[in-house]
Every structure is written in C-alpha cells, then in structure tokens.
Amino acid sequence: MVDEVVDVLIVGAGAAGAAMAWSLSDTRMKIVCLEQGGWMNPAEYPSTQSDWELRQFGDFGLSPNGRGRPEDYPINDSGSPIAISNFNAVGGSTILYAAHFPRFHPADFKVRTLDGVADDWPIDYARLEPYYEQNAQMMGVAGLAGDPAYPHKELPLPPVSLGKLGHTLAGGFNKLGWHWWPSDSAIATVPHNGRAQCINLGPCLTGCAQGAKGSTDVTYWPAAVRQGVELRTHCRVREITVDEKDMADGVIYYDADGVERRQSAEIVIVCCNGVGTPRLLLNSRSRAFPDGIANRSGLVGRNLMFHPYAMVQGVFDERLEGFKGPMGCCIVSQEFYETDPARGFLRGYSYEITRGIGPVGTALSGMSSGEIPWGAGHHEAYEARFDRSAGMVAICEDLPEPHNRVTLDPELVDSNAIPAPRIEYRLSENSRKMLEHCMARGQEVLQAAGAHSTTAQGPLPFAGWHLMGTARMGTDPAASVVNEWGRAHDVRNLFIVDGSIFVTAAAVNPTNTIQALALYVADSIKERLANLFD
C-alpha cells in the first residue's frame, strides 16, 4: 500500500469522528478515517433473538474487558470505583448508548463564574447553539419544545412515547411540584432521513435492529461516505508521528491483518473518547514530545471526569408495560440541576426515568438482590415484581480533579502489543454528598408516584459511560491541551474532538455536546483553511 499523503486523517469513527468527517467532507479535501472496529450488522443485534436479554452480559456487554471482541483494547480500571464502558465499531459507543440527547445548559459553560469551582469554558452556549440545531437534524432528535429548564429550542421530531410507566412517574413529579419533561432523544419517532421509525423494541442499549436509534453508523457515516470520505475499518492506530518542525505528519497503525502501516496526513484529528484519546497521545512519544504528543502542559490524561450515577427503583402494585419503549429515554427531571448551597454540595444532577426490565432481567436482578427466591415462593415473588418495577438513574455532575487520570499501564497491552490505558479515579466528597441527596429525593418521588417499596444504589460500578476532561480546552497553554477551537496548543495541525476536551462535565449525557463541538471545530477549521497552521 502506497503511503499517499491525505489532507485530513481522523482517528476514530464514533460520535465525534463521524460528525467531523461529514462536516469537513464539503471541502472536497481527501479525508481518511481509521477505525479499529468494523461495521455492525443490525440483523444480528440481540433484539432479533430470544436470548436478547442475556447478550448484554456477553458480546454486547458494557466493559471491553469482558466482551471478548477482537477489536476491543483492555483497560485497567481496577483503580476506579467506576468501570469504563465503551464500544469499538463504526459508530463507536453510540452503538450501545441510550440515545438520551440533552444539551448542556448556559450555566454549564461558566461554573467558575457562577459557583466558584472548576473552570469556565472558553466558549459559551450561544457559540454551540447553531451546532446543536444542525446536529439535531443529522442525528434525528425527538423532543418537545418549551422545556422550562432550557432556553427555547425546537427539535425536528415528536417526543418518544412515555407509556404507562412514564405517565405514572410523571404523576409523582407533579405531586411534589418538581420539574420533569419528555427526554430529548436521538430516536426517529417518525421516519427521518431514510431511517425507519422507532417501534418501541426496548433494548436500545444492545444496538437498534430497527435503525431508529441515532448511532452514527446510520446517521453521519452514510452521508460522509457518499461525499467521498474513506473509512478504513479494523485499523488500530499505535501512534501519531511528528516531523522536524514538531508538526504531526501522520500515524502508524495496524491493519486488519495485523500488518504495520503508515498513513501520512496534513491534518490529524483525534476522536477516540476520553480514555482512548489520552492513551493515543501518551503513546505518541518523540524527541520533541518525550511525555506524549501535545502534552507540554502535563495535562494529557488528567482531570478525568465520569458522571457518577445512582439508580433508584420502586415496586408498584400495577403492571406498567415498562419493557415497551426506548430503555433509556422517557422523561427527565432537572429539579436539582442548578446549585443550591443549602444542599451541602455544588452543582447538581438530572434524573432520567428508565423503562422497566424484561422477564430474564427481572429474574436475575431479583435473584441477586434476594427478593426472588428459588424454590417455594418463587412464582409469587416473581409476579409481584415483573413489570411492576420502575425507576430512574441520577446523573451527577463530576468536577475536574487532576489526580483523576488516564495513564499508560506498565504491563497491560492490547492484541497489537500497544500499551493499554490505566485509570486512577477517586469519588470526590462533593459527588458523595450529591449521590446521597439524589438517592433520597429519588425514593421520595417514586413513593409519590405510588411505589410501595423503594431501593437506591450509588455510585453504579458499571456506569463509566461518559469519559471526559482528559485533554481539556482552554486559552492558556499551561492550563489546557487544546485551544478554544480544538487545536492542540503544542501542535498546530493536530486537533482533538471528543469528550476529552470538555472543561466541565455538566449533569447531562455528553454525546450531543461532543457532536456540537465536532461541528463547531470543523467549521473553525474550514473558516481558517488559508492560514490554519499560523
């Protein structure tokens, strides 16, 4: 294979890489994207089979360490109470995500100014607003205008069905006078851009066989490929290389056969998520960058943020039809989103009402909790819970702390012998207090909705879904890794676009903001093409 120099090389075909590739494709530049996973086949997703509930414990599991897929790389997360969740494929983690699609709020971009913690972003809500709108069209976002927790926003598709479960819980929020609203969801509730509409299958978190969920393999990628972007699958990048002027000049990667290749490029864009991106940067050592490329600040890998999650569940007398409808998208409450110092913590959290679980999930969760015994009394206990459980997760805002970080594991490597990432993370006191608050208030609202018994758990040990902050954005090269439009301070043709560049985490799912940032950075590149490297 001849090493042709391409104009733009994107590493990673997930949420950010897809949006980036599509937006840049109208320049007619030669764009190549390298993705370590392959295309998914929706006909093989678990919801097409009778064992659909069990495969979340197998090849569609959340953790790459237990999934057994060859495209995964191991992650040493034994030093964190929250395990990493991701997926490696065209579409990245959007294959498994719930498609819960909220925006950040205006206040989320200025937490230092408003609350005296963390840092303000170098951009604001108004800057990203047009890109949120553009992204809503491309991803197909369903929702209802008028949410009083946000500035006015219009969404292109009608909201997801709340169902009996959603209506029941909405009644609880109304009894307490708390905020709630139908979730913004990247789900085609009506046919959209060639995608079939949602038919309420339920298990969105193991891929959408209907193609209604907005994973980027069915949204941005088909459009980007039509416009000439070359997407090479099963290609795992080992390192970014630099020339004598300290500019990125390409990458070294392994192809599907494990053969080492080189791809040269004028511009390199890294879109590998909040763990994969610092891993690649730290693995890219050279004379100019002995501690990893773009890491003169020493901040690559630091300030890792999750969203600490709690789960609150209640059992009701009536059946709720909770297994019908998008698993993670129903209604949201942001009653406790904004800071109230009287609560004993800064910043806040969102509640996301989740759907109920299926027959097998009910049995296994009841077995592990001891609520559904084996032997005598089994059927009575099972029927008292099946389709009668409802609840929510609380998604808490994490704050950036330098000791929470991604480094390279000294021993663990992937199948190409590339050093694997290691996670060091401690839950902050602020997060602990927030979790206590949301678990207590969550049980109150479930009781108000009619639950006769409630339980709460937090932090959820498996819920490292959102990976942020490890190559933060800022105007000061000593205090950030990329500038206010995503370019590495240290390398003028290297861009980073994913959750890594988040300054703070907000208390909402990050994918919409990751993609809005990608579209914004892409536009910033296009506007500066004549003098991009100055």
Added chain:
Amino acid sequence: MSQAANDSGFSEAQERALACVLDEIIPPSEDGRFPGAGELGLVSYVRKQALDLVPMIAQGLTSLDELALARGAADFATLPRSERRGVLEELAAREAGFLPLLLFHTFSGYYQQPPVLEALGLEARPPFPEGHEIEPNDHSLLDPVRARGPVYRF
C-alpha cells in the same frame, strides 16, 4: 456415578437428577399456570449454556446422590421432595460453585421459554421485528411544569 455419560455429558441418571434439581429451583406453581423448570426441559438448555462446566455439574450431581444415599434414598431423584431442598443446601455449603451456576442458568433459561412468557401475558417472541404498541402521550400533565416558568440560570 457408575453409569457412563451419554452425548450430553451426563448419564441418564444424572439427567434425571438434574431435572429434579431444576424443579427444586423453580417448581411448578400451585395454581398450575407455570411449569417446573425440570419438566419444562431446561436440562438441555443448562448443558448448552454451561458446556465447559458440565464436569463440575456432573460432580455436583454425584455428590447429591451420595447425600441422598446417606438419608436412606437410592439417589437424589428418589429422595422425598420435602428433603431435596435440605440436601441442595447441604451441598451448596460444601461446593460453592454448583448451586449459583444452576440458579443463574435456570432463572435465565426459564424466562425465555414460550409457555412461561405466555403465562406472564407476553407474546413469546423477541422484540424485533414486531416491536410494541404504546399508549399516546398525555402532554396536559405538563401544565403545572409549564406554569412554574424557567428553572435555569443564564
């Protein structure tokens, strides 16, 4: 166990014993709506799911027979039903992996079976391609939320 294992990895006696164990884990319901896990034929499901662990299960079944023998029965399958749970618990205290393994596969296999799903009032099919109908949204429930006005900071 003196009998030779067949193609399933279990002897016929072991298959009978395993069916009895599965019926102890999920017995038939008193109202007759739900069958027991053993009579539902979950032995082959468990064997398929735990293929690598068949020798361990077989060893556990042998131990159950030995415990039944000590109580005066010929084997576990002929032990009075009132005594089977006690024997299973005795074995669980001695061999930690046997019972949890069978509980997991019995619980997960049982609730995939068409007769069980139908008894729960469900259609016995995977979610795709039919999906599910859901009642229409009642957005009038949002009136009190709207009436509060904005709840965010600029």
